[in-house]
Amino acid sequence: MDIFTFPPLAWLLDTAYGALAGLSSLLEPLAGASAAALAVVLVTLLVRALLIPVGISQAKAEQTRARLAPRLRELQRRHKKNPERLQREMLALYRSENTSPFAGMLPVLAQAPVVGLLYTLFLRPEIAGHPNDLLTHDLFGAPLGTSLVHMLTAGPFQLPTLLAYGVLLIIVIVVADITRRVFTPPPTPGDDSPMGSPGMLRAMSALHYLTAVFAVFVPLAAALYLTVTVVWTLVQRVVLRRRHPLPEPARV
Template identity: 50%
Template sequence: MDFFSWPPIAAVLDAAYGFVTALSAAVQPFAGTAAGLVAVVLLTVVVRAVLLPVGVSQVRAEFVRRRLAPKLAELQSKHGHDRELLGRKTIELYQEERTSPFAGMLPLLAQIPVISLVYAVFTHPSIAGHGNALLDERAFGAPLGTSFVGLTGAGPQVWPAIVVYLVVLALIAAVTTVSRKVLALPQQPAPGGPGTAATPPAGMLRALSFLPYVTVVFAAFVPLAAAVYILTSTTWTVLERSTLRRLLDPERRRPTEGGQPSISH
């Protein structure tokens, strides 16, 4: 049974679908045949704007983890041989700092229902018993309801539309590359220098750094509308996270000898 066919969820999905189609109709006069694509972008912006408090919570949690990293590494160095004692000391540290090792996870989980709903609007051919007209729309000749992989087997007549998909996938890859550099928090060195038990192997870190590119592969298998959502959301994440880190970084302002705060560059 499709989860989104359950009446309460179907009603919410239908409301989201109505909002997207209304956006498409509103931008039709100036967006023309790209109205559906513009509606997807606007919907993504609305969703991410609503979730801005979630982004604030995540950034604050990042700074907490960075601040506690040296202390956690020290505990690992001292008590790594005794897992029970290490766990107890770790919990005590978080209690002293009035935080939790799960700080930032609940805000992340809060995004899942919203993102799942938006994704369903872009992928379900039928919503609440009626057809999904959004998937019939085209942007520069490319159908919003068809994936890049699905279109490549349709014959040479679709190559002009495939260019649109290639551009979207290339932009996702470019934004992902920027995010790897912009969103990586500088790590404070752990006690004992490189090679301590708390420091992951360099090879593992390099491998994990390429995981975001899985998004590009995923985007090739979903409808173009969903790929545009991924592109817009990823771009928003880069801009939001970099801005919030500058605004919320506790090390940006520190008191000088005269007692006046100074901004570190």
Template identity: 60%
Template sequence: MDLLSFPPIAAILDAAYALLMGLADLLHPLAGSASAALAVVVLTLLVRTILIPAGIAQAKAEQTRARLAPKLQALQRRYKNDRERMSRETMKLYADEKTSPLAGCAPVLIQAPIVGVVYALFLYPVIAGHPNALLTDQLLGVPLGASLVGTMAGGTATGATALMFGILLLVIVVVAEVTRRVFRPVVGASDAAPGVEAVARMAGFLQFGTAVVAIFVPLAAALYLVVTVTWTLVQRVVLRRRFPLGPVAG
């Protein structure tokens, strides 16, 4: 059974689709033929705004993990030969700090279904049993349902298609590189176990995975990805300043 055809999920998708197309109609006097693409951007911004509290919760959890890291490392060294005692002391530490090892997981779980529903609007040609008219609209002559790989494989790629996806991919790559540099994991002497630095470096380059995804998905989904990664970078920078991982001077 197709999960998206499950009645409750189909109803939610249909409501989200109606909102998206309603936005496109409202924006048409302003944006003309680009109104559907602009609606994708506006809806994505609305969703990211709604999810700001989840981002704040994640930032707080990240700050807590950074604050507790030295204490956890001390426990691991002290009880390295007594796994049961180390587990008890670890849980006691979390209890004393009024937090949990799973802190930060709840915001991710809350975001997942919301993001999943929105993302589905930009991927599937049929929504709740009716055609997804969004994907037939165009942005500067490129259908929102066209993907870079799909048009190249089908021999329908045009200069406009290459230019459009080229711009979007460039933005995603630039944002990924800035994110990698700004949020590069710091590997200290205490973390100098074999392979730790390599894992940290690999995690940084995973930022570029979105660019790979963008060449396979429809243009509407690629627009969503561009807005999302850009928003995420700005939000992380702002929240990192609000909830720094290290001690705050003064």
């Protein structure tokens, strides 16, 4: 079943297509065949700019979680044999601080529809019954509607696509590594909670590279969106961390 035959979603997809195609036409004298790629970059920057207030709330939530971490560890130590009591106490603590363990997740959730629309726009040969002209655009010769996995498994092989994905993936992986090194908190001595276990810490560290894995499966246009997003996110986190620093860990 094609969900985009549902009238509201069909209208949304066609509207997004018209907006991106119109912006691409305006940029064509400047960027030529790569106008749609430049349009994707500008749309990404616009989306991220609109989410700046959410990013600020995310930084504040991270600051609050860091401040509450010692009290949470104490609750885990006291009630580790009573999971139900532990959950109640933790929720009560979050309520008393007017926050939640899920605070700050909105930026990720808010971007999911944008990535989904870009994925669909550069995947379908037709949009609302008319040809999808966005598929005629490329990024320095790499078609915006081709994914790296599709090219490698179904062909045809295209060197520009391989090079474009290579550059994007290098950027994403470097940003992920910087983010992991700068923003992953060091292990807390004496923390025997499940979240402090070596396996969990390794899993959380690996999550930083998940965007690179996801990028190889989506069309190049969506991979470009993800790349600009992770770079913006890193810069924004650095700036906001300076404005909302985490509390210094207690000295033992």
